Amino acid sequence: MLLFTASSGLGGLLTDGREFLAAVRLGRPAALWLLALLPLLALLNRYAARRRRAALAGVGRPAALTGQLTHPRPRRRWAGLTYPLAWLLLVVGLAGPRWGESDEPGVAVGRDTVIVIDLSRSMLAEDMADPGAKSRWEAARSGALDLLAAMERRGGHRVGVVLFAARPKLVCPLTTDYKHARAVLRAVNGRFPPPECRPGPEADATSGTRFGAALVAAVAAHDPRFVGAQDIVLISDGDDPEESDREWVRGANAARTANVPVHTVGVGNPGQPTVPDLGPDAVEPFSTKLEEGEDKPLKLIAGETQGEYVAARTGPPRLGEFFLNCIEGHKLRTVVGDDQVPQPKERYPWLLAPALALFFVGWLRGR
Template identity: 30%
Template sequence: MFTFGAPEWLWLLIVVAALPLLYWMLRLYAKRKLRKFGNEATLLKLMPNYSSLRGWIKISLLTLALGFLTIALARPQTGSKLRTVESQGREIVLVVDVSNSMLAEDVTPSRMSRTRYAITRLVERMNNDRIGIVAFADEAEVLLPITGDYKMAESVTKRLSPDLIAEQGTNIGKALEVALLSFTRSTQHTKSRVIILITDGEGHDQSTEAAIEQAKAEGVMICAIGIGTPEGTPLKIDGVHLEDEEGKMVVTKLGESLLESITAATGGIYTRSRNDSFGLEEIITRLDEMEATELSTITFEEYDEQYQWFLGVALLLLVVEMLILERRNPLLKGVKIFER
């Protein structure tokens, strides 16, 4: 079987084929200009080394060389065999807290800004893994179904903010339930699924315990990154301190004990974000230790490239064309090859 890997280049053959016609037109124009100075035959006697045949030989060689070069660019291919490539990796669902408490500034510049930055860095380091994003406050929503489209993941990350979820709160249990449902069926019985929970840990109810048990039953590992400080900070929204029902300032603190218990129960790890480190290295190291599974199989036809032969002929013709002079070489007058 014969085919081309880049057939769009073949259109250049039309331009290449027009070169001899263009050369003929230029020669015709030159002759007309020459006749203005006198009889053509007489003028040619004044140029004994001139050879019109050499000019036609050179343009013919150049046309052939460019033709072969164009065919080489079109990547001629022969043969055909099926090749199967398997893509192995992990399915990772990022569960991101977008409640109002993530606006706190006990980490620089804020918990939410640090989270967006860290997710972007994590996505940049991914290779064959698939990623999904779930945002949550009191409710949870899948912002990005599991995909290998990292550009889309980065785009979704930029949108993360408390404005995404109307009902405020920190319902971690609900978020984990939604994340568990978002995994694809193809990885259902593998150990290559992981949830990365990014939150300040201020939320715990019975649904959290149920989600942990479900994750354990399905073999899903949960890792967590705690955002904030145990000491906490007064919560401000639009520059205004929030107050509780008693008129006291609302202080948001990092709830590490909950996150540690979630990760310990599912074989994951917990790490805390600090101003000098987001805790990504520990998470990435743990991901690298995980079992990778087959995520997709692609079967395609593979051909043998033959462009090198056409390229070689093109280069040879160009060398010959450059060696031939348009005028006769006085040293080779006895050779009648180009005599005309």
């Protein structure tokens, strides 16, 4: 009975530990790369220790020299961990750990990003190199989830999702509820797009890929209060059968007027056309490839709106890295008021103070 109680208590402790680690957010996760210097510092310390022993051996036997010391210091192996542990705490503290809720009035800072995913028939083509996401729409979904993970890591950013083919549909308004946004993205299925995205009775629904309508919907999903802190990320293969009608211009103009950059992400093989598997009901098979020429919609839209073109091609779209390097550092949305989002509390003093204390102990030990 006692053993069962002890094991149950240990299991609860491990569960609490996992929940705590899941709640920790790092403001500067790139600082963790400094931990890679720890093995190098250990090698330098070992080399310096060998040099000291060699120098003592040149003077006389180490045991005899130790006996001549007035106050010989006892050997404490644990003391050798002071510097490594201090370095570990220092680096983690510099990474900006945050958890819990701050006692200060909440101020939400971040950017608003609307993710637009193309679910037209050409996105069914299976020409991607990732075995877990062979089709273009699966790669687009994977890239969107990677982008969402990067936004969640810092917190404060808002994300929205628009799906489109012949028509657009806003499936997730701007939110900081990353669990909900993740559930929405995971439910995306290119073989069964929302009925609202399929061709309708509208006269302008002449193509199954309407970039302009999708961008207009994405611009409308943004909050007009935060101009300059907004982005649209469009993930597509750029293949529009009715490209000659330049329907995309309407969306690019709407984004430029609203001062919202559109970052376009090209997925698919640009050199080898692929015939999508449209299922048994398909009567018009066709071939498709990634259209990323200078005169094609993806690059034209990015250029017209001051955005970036990301050539993912057949590789996995690394949109989390793109967000951290090209989006997050720009102007942030700031909200103070009733709709503010509670921010996690900075906890770096809890780590930096012990780190400095351990460095001091190590210095005293080496005197």
